[in-house]
Amino acid sequence: MGEAEKEKSLPEKKNFSEWYNEILSVAEIMDVRYPVKGLYVWFPFGFSIRKRVYNIMRELLDREHQEALFPLLIPENEFMKEAEHIKGFEDEVYWVTNGGTSPLEVNLALRPTSETAIYPMYRIWVRSHADLPMKIYQIVNTFRYETKHTRPLIRLREITSFKEAHTVHATWEDAAEQTEEAIRLYKEFYRRLAIPVLASRRPDWDKFPGADYTIAVDALMPDGRTLQVGTAHHLADNFAKTFDIKYEALDGEQVYAHQTCYGISERSIAALISIHGDDKGLILPPEIAPLQVIIIPIIFKNPEEVLQTCKDVKSRLESVGMRVQIDDSDKRPGAKYYKWEMKGVPLRIEIGPRDIKQKAVMSVRRDTGEKKNIQLSNLERDIESLLREIHENLYSTANEKLENHIFKCENIEDICSHITRGIAIVPWCGDNKCGLELEDQTGAGILGVPHSPKCSNGAKCPICGSQTQTLVYMSKTY
Ligand SMILES: Nc1ncnc2c1ncn2[C@@H]1O[C@H](COS(=O)(=O)NC(=O)[C@@H](N)CS)[C@@H](O)[C@H]1O
Ligand SMILES: [Zn+2]
Numbered sequence: 365m366g367e368a369e370k371e372k373s374l375p376e377k378k379n380f381s382e383w384y385n386e387i388l389s390v391a392e393i394m395d396v397r398y399p400v401k402g403l404y405v406w407f408p409f410g411f412s413i414r415k416r417v418y419n420i421m422r423e424l425l426d427r428e429h430q431e432a433l434f435p436l437l438i439p440e441n442e443f444m445k446e447a448e449h450i451k452g453f454e455d456e457v458y459w460v461t462n463g464g465t466s467p468l469e470v471n472l473a474l475r476p477t478s479e480t481a482i483y484p485m486y487r488i489w490v491r492s493h494a495d496l497p498m499k500i501y502q503i504v505n506t507f508r509y510e511t512k513h514t515r516p517l518i519r520l521r522e523i524t525s526f527k528e529a530h531t532v533h534a535t536w537e538d539a540a541e542q543t544e545e546a547i548r549l550y551k552e553f554y555r556r557l558a559i560p561v562l563a564s565r566r567p568d569w570d571k572f573p574g575a576d577y578t579i580a581v582d583a584l585m586p587d588g589r590t591l592q593v594g595t596a597h598h599l600a601d602n603f604a605k606t607f608d609i610k611y612e613a614l615d616g617e618q619v620y621a622h623q624t625c626y627g628i629s630e631r632s633i634a635a636l637i638s639i640h641g642d643d644k645g646l647i648l649p650p651e652i653a654p655l656q657v658i659i660i661p662i663i664f665k666n667p668e669e670v671l672q673t674c675k676d677v678k679s680r681l682e683s684v685g686m687r688v689q690i691d692d693s694d695k696r697p698g699a700k701y702y703k704w705e706m707k708g709v710p711l712r713i714e715i716g717p718r719d720i721k722q723k724a725v726m727s728v729r730r731d732t733g734e735k736k737n738i739q740l741s742n743l744e745r746d747i748e749s750l751l752r753e754i755h756e757n758l759y760s761t762a763n764e765k766l767e768n769h770i771f772k773c774e775n776i777e778d779i780c781s782h783i784t785r786g787i788a789i790v791p792w793c794g795d796n797k798c799g800l801e802l803e804d805q806t807g808a809g810i811l812g813v814p815h816s817p818k819c820s821n822g823a824k825c826p827i828c829g830s831q832t833q834t835l836v837y838m839s840k841t842y
Contacts, residue, residue: 374706376643380587384638385516391646391707393637394516402514402521409707410633412654414525417633418503420556420651421527424549429499429529434481436504437472443480446606452573453477456508474507479574479625482530483607490621492612493534497542501529517634518591518842525630532609532621539598539622543579546596546626547815550581553628554593557636558649558758559583560766561593562787564812564837567799572597572625582811582839583635584766588785590811590839593635596626639762640731646708647730649758650751657681657747658704659690660697662716674715677725677743684744686751705730710754711747713738731757770837775826776805779838783808788838791823798827802838811837 374390375382388394393410406414422431437460458474461467475481482500490498506526510519529546533539547563554561561581571578575597582590601620604610610618640647650656659678661670674690681688691700697714704712712728719725723740727747731754738746769786773779779788783806792799792810799810805827819833 374643374645377586377641380585380638383641387637387641387645388516391637393633396516400521402510402519404516404520404524406524409654413636413648413652414630414633416652416654417557417636418525418527421503421553421628424553425501425527425529428545429501429531431502432500433502433504434475434478434485436475438475438478438481440471440473442484443473446480446574446603453508456510458507458509475504476506476508477526477625477627478502478504478506478528479530479603480607483603483609486530486532486609486621487607490532490609490611493614496532496534496611496621497538498532499529499542500531501527503527515842517630517637520630523629525633526627527629528625528627530623530625532604532623534611534613534619534621536598536600536622539600539624542624543577543596543598543626546624547579547581550594550596550626550628554581554583554632554635555759556649556651557632558755558762559593559632559635559639560759560763562590562766562811562837563815565815566595566812567810567836568796569800570809570812574599574602576600576602579815580812582837582841583639584769584786584839585635585638585842588769588783588840589842590787591631591635591638591842593631594626594628597624599623599625640758641708644702645706647758648708648710649755650710651755653708653710654687655689655704655707655709656686656751657688657711657713658700658709659688659713659715660700661690661692662697662714662719664717666717669720670715670717673720677713677715677740680743681747684748686747711750713747729754731761773838774823776802779806779808779826783838783840786839787811789814789818789835790838791820791825791832792834792836793825793828793830793832794834795825795828798825799836801827806838807840808838809841811839811841 374386377383392407395405398405453476457476460472506523531542561583563581566578577598579596580592581594583593585591601622604620609621613619659674661674663670678688710730714726724737727736727738771782773788773790782788818835820835822831825832
């Protein structure tokens with residue numbers, strides 16, 4: 365075992381849970397040693413990935429939304445207003461009860477999500493139909509006293525990267541269209557992270573408290589379970605009635621507004637790490653990689669010439685906007701390869717005396733390991749197309765894996781025999797009793813009716829046997 369291997373070794377990815385925990389520290393994503401359960405520290409490298417991921421989210425949202433910022437603390441009287449909503453968060457909310465040594469007049473909730481912080485302000489802001497549609501988002505930390513098993517990036521008590529959009533519309537239909545737009549935006553967002561997602565309409569018992577319906581996007585994780593990586597909720601006028609958000613319609617009438625809200629969190633980064641990584645570590649899609657190209661000088665006789673060529677290549681690639689570094693440390697090449705592969709750098713360039721003689725460099729892809737000689741004369745163009753190829757390959761590989769792990773199932777034992785490996789697509793009569801029974805008998809969750817519904821040519825509900833056209837996705841979930 366050379367010097368490189370002495371570093372903490374990573375379990376094989378097939379032991380996904382151990383691999384996931386190890387990669388977060390070895391690749392310096394998150395430090396899980398913070399002394400409060402469910403709260404974790406972003407290492408600078410991990411934070412740089414987060415910054416790029418959320419820059420993409422802002423780019424997409426800023427097309428039609430405005431970013432704002434609302435307070436973290438919510439007065440108890442506002443928080444307790446929406447019975448249905450609170451019932452959803454009553455047992456997850458943290459309370460601030462003191463200011464210094466004196467008890468507060470009014471207890472303050474730490475936002476678990478911000479409806480009850482934002483909507484009292486919307487009541488003041490929304491006056492007339494001319495103010496609509498209103499499309500505002502914020503990217504903040506939120507707090508949920510999760511009682512289930514907490515997990516870095518997946519189930520936190522402080523959600524550090526909670527993007528929540530809250531929109532206001534004149535009609536139910538406008539809000540329905542916005543809910544569709546939210547799902548389109550999430551699919552585009554995840555496509556930019558090379559992550560394929562399934563969109564489903566959650567069953568009624570699993571929708572957001574206070575919503576008419578919820579559409580969620582789920583990603584398939586390497587252990588065959590799905591991770592809910594985004595949700596969009598049609599809130600109808602439920603919150604408008606509670607918070608008195610009305611607008612003056614064209615005919616002068618005061619009308620309750622209709623609303624949506626849609627959120628993602630750092631689960632997007634959990635999916636990114638988990639879906640694209642391998643036994644050697646992270647594999648980062650180039651667009652969000654803090655470092656896109658690592659240059660390794662292969663030095664024999666004449667170090668100056670090699671190092672100078674490395675610097676020339678670095679500045680040429682930086683001049684076309686790439687994030688490049690030269691690893692001229694005194695580690696052996698093997699140790700360098702190990703380190704940068706662990707950090708998921710999408711492309712390595714090796715430069716030695718032989719390459720210089722051929723006026724070329726050797727590129728090595730992190731996703732496939734494929735080596736390719738690049739002529740210096742075509743450097744920028746060839747490296748750019750390699751980075752694009754890597755992105756497309758990451759997406760198509762993940763998409764193929766997802767498609768190969770959706771299993772058509774007719775009955776309970778079918779579901780049970782497939783559900784540990786991926787997603788079952790199952791006939792369901794739509795009756796909640798049957799749905800809950802289905803979940804009970806399989807130990808899996810109903811993700812919901814596919815958002816682009818797949819209809820069966822008359823299959824039978826596995827519980828009651830009645831004919832149905834409806835198919836639903838089911839899976840074990842995080
Ligand atoms: N404890 C948690 N840790 C990490 N991510 C979470 C946690 N709870 C929820 N999320 C993520 O946050 C997304 C939005 O949360 S939510 O409860 O479904 N929806 C809302 O809070 C709505 N107000 C939309 S902003 C979820 O789809 C899920 O991906
Ligand atoms: Zn049934």
